[in-house]
Amino acid sequence: MGLEDQIRNRLEEALAPTELEVINESHRHAGHAGDDGSGESHWHLVIASPRFEGKSRIARHRAVHAALGPDIMGRIHALSMDLR
Template sequence: MTMETLMRERLEAALAPTRLEVVNESHRHAGHAGDDGSGESHWHVVIAAPAFAGQSRIARHRMVHAALGDVMLRIHALSMDLSDG
């Protein structure tokens, strides 16, 4: 299973998003610190989920980290655009 598939499955199960984009940006960081050579170290997610309603930005980030669980240990960088839309 690819990292993208794993991330997508976990985020969908935990947050039931109405919008989910999982973008591998590792190619933009090749040779930089944190590039482990796997091609799956740097990610960007766009998530709109009702579960984020009323939550602070930090709480939303924590929800994503919790949803990804041990996958976070295999990710060097994760940027996020999160909304309750």
Template sequence: MGIAEQIRQRLETTLRPERLEVVNESHMHAGHAGDDGSGESHFRIAIAAAAFGGMTRIARERAIHKAIGPEIMGRIHALSVEIR
């Protein structure tokens, strides 16, 4: 299973989003810093979840990182987050 699918599963399980998009953008960064050649180094997510109610933006980002987990976060170079 690829990293994008692992990210999706963890976010769905933990935050139960109403809307979730996980996009692997690694191909756009080929040959740049952080590209490890795996094709799974740069990701973008767009997410909307009731679980974010009352949270600050920083708390929301921390919740996302926690849900994804350190083992996956440690394998990727960049994660762009759009919270809706």
């Protein structure tokens, strides 16, 4: 299972999103700092989840990081998020 599927599975399990986009942007950073050559170093997430209601932006980001866990977060160089 590739990293994209792992990210998707963890987020679906933890956040029950009504919208989820997992976008690999690594190709846009080829040869730049943080590009480890894996093609799976830079990601953008779009997530809408009722579990974000009433939470601050920082709390939402922390929830995503917790859902992904240290094993996945340790493999990602850059992670941008649009959380609603």
